[in-house]
Amino acid sequence: MPHILNFTRHELANFMEEVGHERYRAEQIMRWIYHQNITSFEQMVNIPKIMREQLSQQLVFTEPEIQSEHISRCGTIKWLIGCDKKNAVETVYIPEAKRATLCISSQVGCALSCQFCATGMAGFLRNLSTAEIIGQVFYAARRIQAIT
Numbered sequence: 001m002p003h004i005l006n007f008t009r010h011e012l013a014n015f016m017e018e019v020g021h022e023r024y025r026a027e028q029i030m031r032w033i034y035h036q037n038i039t040s041f042e043q044m045v046n047i048p049k050i051m052r053e054q055l056s057q058q059l060v061f062t063e064p065e066i067q068s069e070h071i072s073r074c075g076t077i078k079w080l081i082g083c084d085k086k087n088a089v090e091t092v093y094i095p096e097a098k099r100a101t102l103c104i105s106s107q108v109g110c111a112l113s114c115q116f117c118a119t120g121m122a123g124f125l126r127n128l129s130t131a132e133i134i135g136q137v138f139y140a141a142r143r144i145q146a147i148t
Contacts, residue, residue, distance in 0.1 A: 037141060
């Protein structure tokens, strides 16, 4: 099943039409995901319940698998996020006095193979999907909001 976060707005509108729903529903769904940062179809209260149930049977809408979280004394947070059965990536939140930085992964492994870097030592394995990348951002936003 395709992951909903892999769809562009246009692709989701096409999908909705293909499965018998109105194209405008894609816009409603995108608003829930990208403006409200929700985590399931059930939370989309302006979408008919039967449609939410159908969508949950047709599309994947899951959060990243958080394997570990480490919070340092300076407030930096590092998450190890599972990508598939064998691989994981890191997402790091670095707070500073006037701003913060969120480092997200876009690949599993690295082609540079730097000897000092554990990620580089593994070599390049694959690019992450759009859903895997966006999932990191959404998870970090929810988690940071919960603890700050």
